[in-house]
């Protein structure tokens with residue numbers, strides 16, 4: 088039988104002058120700590136000798152208190168494992184925190200409010216995220232990641248971490264990594280910046296959070312692409328922004344419609360290179376229209392460039408940031424797609440005059456990102472592994488994308504209309520109008536297939552029903568089998 092190892096005990100409060108016997112104070116304290124959940128079932132408690140030593144009292148009251156608690160069923164002992172908190176709390180025990188909250192109207196109200204808030208933040212239950220297999224959106228080919236190289240770089244730095252590198256660091260991130268990113272973005276995305284404008288973040292989700300907190304006051308209006316990225320909805324919602332859905336057509340976000348709906352909006356969130364989820368590329372004329380709106384109306388453009396490394400058809404598309412001459416664009420990027428999501432390293436490029444405000448915002452949100460991984464990431468880029476990995480993955484995703492389109496054709500004929508397959512690691516299959524995409528995604532999850540419904544990506548009334556299918560992390564054989572199973576779901 089296993090038990091939690093001896094763990095931290097909250098401070099034991101006993102008062103030698105209270106007039107209450109010491110053993111009773113101790114047993115009362117343990118009961119309360121167990122009922123309030125401060126001591127967990129199975130958690131080891133200190134030996135009587137150790138606790139008496141800690142409290143600087145004789146061992147006798149501690150022995151008596153433990154005997155009492157063992158007799159009442161709050162503690163239990165196992166040979167060789169010492170004394171632990173019982174895994175089943177005695178029935179009829181006086182109410183702890185959990186019982187109190189059930190009978191107290193105010194706490195129940197507070198709990199409901201919190202549950203409602205969590206649901207608002209998180210949206211509907213997402214059973215389609217339970218599976219790691221076909222067609223989990225946003226998942227790169229993790230089995231093809233050069234783990235040996237990465238491990239060597241991480242080990243190299245882990246073994247040599249200096250005292251400085253183990254200490255608190257610059258909120259903007261590791262200088263050489265910021266340099267490497269500025270060079271990479273200049274060359275591959277036509278982003279115009281120097282390293283002082285680059286901030287390392289804990290993924291682009293955090294960058295969105297920082298943007299919301301630095302750029303917006305509660306109640307400020309933000310244009311959101313509709314449909315759009317649910318992660319961005321979460322970030323702006325937590326900041327108390329008022330999100331204004333603006334439709335996306337074949338040219339990207341409809342700027343004129345945005346002006347009609349909320350002319351004085353403070354910011355816009357867009358994914359112009361590969362719109363999430365529809366996959367549209369924003370045209371040059373829309374880009375210019377958006378930039379001149381932002382300049383004229385003193386608004387900010389938050390450009391999420393999350394997967395532009397992978398482009399399969401047409402000319403490479405440069406960033407919107409590179410066209411901005413008025414310093415209105417905040418550019419976000421991530422290593423979640425080109426490396427792996429749990430790395431949690433991303434970056435943002437901010438206009439020069441906003442750098443101090445963004446440093447302050449980044450510092451306030453979680454100080455800075457793990458130095459060890461920033462060091463390893465710097466070498467990964469500088470030594471050429473990054474560029475090589477992107478090249479290999481681009482070829483792989485191209486094949487997988489073709490395999491997915493062919494499988495859809497084979498198993499579903501005209502039932503799923505494919506759009507947005509020119510770039511990235513996902514495409515959208517539009518469903519016939521009368522088919523409920525959430526119901527299909529739930530049904531598919533039951534068959535071990537993860538497809539994300541399109542309709543929850545809308546802030547306004549969904550105008551299309553569809554499925555978002557990620558193909559980055561799926562082999563051609565899994566793709567074929569996944570589509571076959573999906574074809575049974577509607």
Ligand SMILES: Cc1ncc(COP(=O)(O)O)c(C=O)c1O
Pocket residue numbers: 224225289290291292293316318358363391393420421422423428432433
């Ligand atoms: C539109 C969009 N932006 C950003 C991200 C990446 O987020 P993060 O860097 O927080 O992992 C994703 C991931 O799926 C995405 O789809």
